[in-house]
Amino acid sequence: MNGKHPYEPAEIASVSGKIPLARPGVADPAAVGRAVEAILRSGILTNGSYVRRLEERAAEYLEVRHCVAVSSCTSGLMLVLRAAELTGEVIVPSFTFAATAHAVDWNGLSPVFADVSADTLTLSPNAVEAAIGMRTSAILATHLYGTPCDVEGLAELADRHGVRLFFDAAHAFGSRHAGRMVGGFGDAEVFSLSPTKVLVAAEGGIIATDDDLLAERCRIGRDYGNPGDYDCRFVGLNARMSELHAATALASFSDLEERLWERARLVAVYREALDGMAGVSFPSVPEGDRSTYKDMTVLIDADTFGCAAGDVAEALATEGVETRRYYDPPVHRMRAYGGRGRTGVGGLPVTERISGSVLTLPLWVGMVDRQIWGVAKTLERIRRWAKGDDLRRGDAEKIRGAAYGSGGQGA
Numbered sequence: 001m002n003g004k005h006p007y008e009p010a011e012i013a014s015v016s017g018k019i020p021l022a023r024p025g026v027a028d029p030a031a032v033g034r035a036v037e038a039i040l041r042s043g044i045l046t047n048g049s050y051v052r053r054l055e056e057r058a059a060e061y062l063e064v065r066h067c068v069a070v071s072s073c074t075s076g077l078m079l080v081l082r083a084a085e086l087t088g089e090v091i092v093p094s095f096t097f098a099a100t101a102h103a104v105d106w107n108g109l110s111p112v113f114a115d116v117s118a119d120t121l122t123l124s125p126n127a128v129e130a131a132i133g134m135r136t137s138a139i140l141a142t143h144l145y146g147t148p149c150d151v152e153g154l155a156e157l158a159d160r161h162g163v164r165l166f167f168d169a170a171h172a173f174g175s176r177h178a179g180r181m182v183g184g185f186g187d188a189e190v191f192s193l194s195p196t197k198v199l200v201a202a203e204g205g206i207i208a209t210d211d212d213l214l215a216e217r218c219r220i221g222r223d224y225g226n227p228g229d230y231d232c233r234f235v236g237l238n239a240r241m242s243e244l245h246a247a248t249a250l251a252s253f254s255d256l257e258e259r260l261w262e263r264a265r266l267v268a269v270y271r272e273a274l275d276g277m278a279g280v281s282f283p284s285v286p287e288g289d290r291s292t293y294k295d296m297t298v299l300i301d302a303d304t305f306g307c308a309a310g311d312v313a314e315a316l317a318t319e320g321v322e323t324r325r326y327y328d329p330p331v332h333r334m335r336a337y338g339g340r341g342r343t344g345v346g347g348l349p350v351t352e353r354i355s356g357s358v359l360t361l362p363l364w365v366g367m368v369d370r371q372i373w374g375v376a377k378t379l380e381r382i383r384r385w386a387k388g389d390d391l392r393r394g395d396a397e398k399i400r401g402a403a404y405g406s407g408g409q410g411a
Contacts, residue, residue: 003406018320023364024202026196027255028249035247050246055206056274057253062173062183062206066215069246070222073170073192073205075239077103079169080188080207081138082234083217084164090133091344092332096142096352097239100168101331101341104140111341113332115348118151119284125153126348131344132157138164145326146176146292147200147285151185158186167188171294173199173206174260178288183208193249198263198292199256201249204241225372259365269369270361271295273376278384279305295326296363298352308384309359315382321375324360 039045051069058067072075081090081103090104094113100356102224104111115127123141139158141149145149149167158165169184170192175182183189188209207218217234220227225236274280279301287290300309307315313323330351331337363373 011202019322019361019367019375020364021322021324022196023366024200024252025198025255025259025365028199030033031254032248036143036244036252037245039243043089046240048243048246050243050250051241052251054241054246057209057250059269061140061253061256062181062208064181064184065210065212066208067208068215069220069241070205070207070210070239071128071219071241072194072203072239073168073190074099074103074402075222076190076207076218077166077168078191079108079218079221079239080209080214081140081168082236083214083221084138084166084187086137086164088137088141089133089342090138091123091128091131091136092140092331093142093144094332094348095121095349095355096168096331097169097170097327098331098334098336100140100142100343101145101337105340108146109137110135110387111331111337113341113348113351114344115346115350116144116354118354119268120144120147120286120352121283121354122147122149123154123256125150125157125288127344127346127378128154128357130155130346132161132163136161138166140166140168142168142170143172143175143182144177145283145343146171147173147283148172148182148289148291151177155186157301169208170205170242171197172292173197174256174290175394176290177286184210187211188214195253197294198259199249200252201241201245204245204249208356223358233308233331243392260290260292260363263363264290266365266367266369266372267293268298269372270363270376272374274379275381277376277383279303280379293363295324295360297326297358297360299357300359301357305383306388307382310355311386312359312379312382315385316375316378319377319378322362325358326360328355330355357365 040326055069057069069254089110091114092100095116101111114131115124117124122144138385166199167189170191172182173191191206193204209215221236222239225232225234263268281299302308316323
């Protein structure tokens with residue numbers, strides 16, 4: 001940390017208290033309990049009415065023809081790529097969760113890593129254009145943190161080059177782009193329902209598509225490729241969602257819009273609390289679009305802030321604030337991908353730069369404003385320490401008062 005002594009928390013108790021990174025959003029746990037009891041009594045634990053109801057509810061919400069419930073977003077991505085009968089290469093961002101590229105590799109396809117846009121941190125159409133080659137069969141983009149991609153730019157490229165277009169929409173159940181729900185873009189979009197997402201099934205995913213044939217192949221594929229006669233039509237996998245997980249997701253649906261609104265409000269509080277803090281900036285959401293803000297990620301400029309994002313994360317941990325570095329390392333630098341795939345023309349300069357600066361802060365419905373202001377005040381204390389302006393005990397007391405005192409930011 002720039003040769004300074006190790007950061008130590010204030011002599012008083014942590015400014016912001018113990019704050020977890022995320023908490024799952026299920027409004028009525030008792031409703032889940034009642035559904036679980038009914039499911040167990042019925043003896044039908046898979047392929048039952050709760051999964052069908054979830055698929056119908058999701059298709060109506062996303063405004064698509066088909067939703068296919070699966071065991072995870074990863075298995076859903078694997079299935080859509082298999083169902084599309086792709087060969088050769090698939091262009092993906094490196095600045096994404098590993099599952100995006102894993103689904104490509106598991107299908108015997110080669111990932112081609114393309115750069116992201118510096119403002120939204122989503123896949124750049126210009127970088128995709130430079131990465132397309134003779135063996136390209138598809139583009140797989142990520143709606144990162146719930147922020148919609150440049151859908152039109154990517155669709156134009158896919159149409160012009162005659163390749164398929166898919167979206168890893170793991171973060172984006174509830175996002176909107178150009179007045180439409182994310183879910184109906186490209187050939188298919190795949191959502192995650194894991195505990196850190198806005199719609200929660202504990203574990204699970206949803207494939208959304210308007211392509212009848214693709215949907216049917218995904219339904220067969222999630223049951224080993226078996227349409228019901230045990231004569232598998234292609235090599236599928238066990239990717240069924242259980243009735244228990246579907247019941248949890250249906251309960252999570254009950255207040256989804258309210259939670260999306262609250263997440264956006266909490267992000268606005270973060271922006272106000274961090275406004276003007278040297279060395280801290282935010283990825284952008286295109287005007288008119290809605291992000292789920294699955295992650296509250298900021299960018300730390302090490303030179304301006306005084307220390308790197310990794311050091312800030314360590315210091316926040318000493319104050320009881322849980323963080324992540326989504327996504328460092330980017331996929332192309334993971335040990336699993338040493339020697340696998342290739343990088344598009346021009347390399348990954350934006351990915352290389354931003355991966356070293358990302359810091360994901362706590363965000364979950366149920367947070368109160370004073371906790372966000374406490375995180376911000378703690379960040380300011382760390383910044384002042386990093387710049388050599390260590391706080392005396394009295395300064396720390398003032399910060400604590402700003403974070404928790406009456407008359408400050410409301411709960």
